Amino acid sequence: MKTILFNLNDSELEQFIQELGQPRFRAKQIREWLNRGAPDFSHMKNLPEDLRNKLNEVAETLPLKIVKKLESSDNQTTKFLLELNDGEQIECVLMRTTYGNSVCVSSQAGCAMGCRFCASTLLGLKRNLTVNEMFAQLLVAQWELRGDRLDKKDIHPNGDANNGDVSHIVVMGTGEPLQNTENVIGFLERANGELNISWRRITVSTCGIVPGINELNKWGRPINLAISLHAPTDELRSQIMPINNKYKLHEVLDAAFAFSDTHNRQLMIEYILLGKKDENGDTVLYNATNEHAEKLVELLRDHNVMVNLIPWNSVDERDFASLSGNAVHRFQDILIKNGIHTRIRRERGADIGSACGQLRLKNARDKK
Ligand code: SAH
Numbered sequence: 001m002k003t004i005l006f007n008l009n010d011s012e013l014e015q016f017i018q019e020l021g022q023p024r025f026r027a028k029q030i031r032e033w034l035n036r037g038a039p040d041f042s043h044m045k046n047l048p049e050d051l052r053n054k055l056n057e058v059a060e061t062l063p064l065k066i067v068k069k070l071e072s073s074d075n076q077t078t079k080f081l082l083e084l085n086d087g088e089q090i091e092c093v094l095m096r097t098t099y100g101n102s103v104c105v106s107s108q109a110g111c112a113m114g115c116r117f118c119a120s121t122l123l124g125l126k127r128n129l130t131v132n133e134m135f136a137q138l139l140v141a142q143w144e145l146r147g148d149r150l151d152k153k154d155i156h157p158n159g160d161a162n163n164g165d166v167s168h169i170v171v172m173g174t175g176e177p178l179q180n181t182e183n184v185i186g187f188l189e190r191a192n193g194e195l196n197i198s199w200r201r202i203t204v205s206t207c208g209i210v211p212g213i214n215e216l217n218k219w220g221r222p223i224n225l226a227i228s229l230h231a232p233t234d235e236l237r238s239q240i241m242p243i244n245n246k247y248k249l250h251e252v253l254d255a256a257f258a259f260s261d262t263h264n265r266q267l268m269i270e271y272i273l274l275g276k277k278d279e280n281g282d283t284v285l286y287n288a289t290n291e292h293a294e295k296l297v298e299l300l301r302d303h304n305v306m307v308n309l310i311p312w313n314s315v316d317e318r319d320f321a322s323l324s325g326n327a328v329h330r331f332q333d334i335l336i337k338n339g340i341h342t343r344i345r346r347e348r349g350a351d352i353g354s355a356c357g358q359l360r361l362k363n364a365r366d367k368k
Contacts, residue, residue: 003059006034007132034061037139043148062136080140081359084133088126089360091173094141100167103141105134107184108175113207116240117272119315119361120174128180134187142166169197172205178212185219199223207243208252217259226268227256231287232295257303272310273328275321283321293334300340307335307342
């Protein structure tokens with residue numbers, strides 16, 4: 001097995017380098033490249049060529065490798081299929097926006113939650129990701145943005161204020177972060193400490209694991225919390241999200257409101273608008289009727305929330321249907337009329353299967 005240099009601490013890296021007969025300062029040079037996300041040794045131009053070749057034989061840089069990279073047609077979204085050292089695959093998405101560069105990070109290989117509309121959970125949970133494996137996803141995105149350029153000028157086409165660096169994190173990739181809370185916290189501490197990403201630019205999304213939400217609350221960092229709600233009653237929610245049999249809607253919302261009150265943050269509510277095909281093949285509303293919207297208003301009234309309405313990204317294996325823009329707007333209008341902040345999530349990278357485990361699933365199927 002090759003040694004993964006990113007997983008070594010400074011003194012271990014020095015020792016490794018000295019064992020190759022190299023002076024200690026090489027370790028520092030290598031560390032700088034690793035921290036910028038260099039995917040292989042050929043980029044480490046300040047190392048002698050024979051050392052780069054040697055390292056290539058005995059070591060790897062990061063604990064994950066890019067298997068596939070897809071660009072959306074508008075060039076704003078890049079999706080990576082990444083392979084970990086044990087062969088598991090995960091996804092990570094870089095979104096260039098007017099407010100900065102946001103990375104959607106996976107917290108697990110696969111997912112155990114079994115939500116009925118989601119592709120990530122179809123192959124079950126393989127394992128939790130380590131702190132380094134989550135951090136390395138940021139570095140992959142960072143390298144994509146900046147590569148080996150040190151000059152911060154003229155590299156960001158959107159002209160944003162972030163000088164082409166990763167500025168936002170959403171833990172909304174594959175997996176349930178609050179089943180891996182300790183590592184997620186460790187990862188975010190490092191992102192904040194080492195990449196200077198402020199707490200307010202970090203969002204953790206959960207399907208509603210109440211003890212995990214309480215743990216985040218105790219941790220005390222003023223990040224944003226997003227709750228994947230997707231239904232306004234226990235009856236409906238339990239049909240599409242098995243976790244609701246364990247933690248009921250009201251328990252989840254109470255824990256989430258407590259979190260946003262403690263940190264004085266707006267709570268994000270995610271709500272996928274789902275349709276179903278009836279026996280004539282027509283699309284009917286599943287969780288998106290006027291009545292559902294009114295029930296949602298009752299749950300959220302008087303709280304500081306933002307409801308993100310998400311058009312469903314269709315998944316072949318899943319028996320739902322996407323809704324028309326009209327249906328989405330009608331639902332939204334009811335929220336607005338009742339004073340609930342809401343927006344419709346822009347579908348980023350739908351053309352590259354950028355939603356929710358689709359790429360990983362397809363690759364696993366193609367391999368068979
Ligand atoms: N497990 C966490 C984070 C990962 S899922 C959670 O449940 O929040 C990130 C978001 O994408 C969740 O709101 C999830 O419900 C949503 N999602 C999953 N599959 C989707 C699909 N096919 N189309 C649109 N959104 C989807």
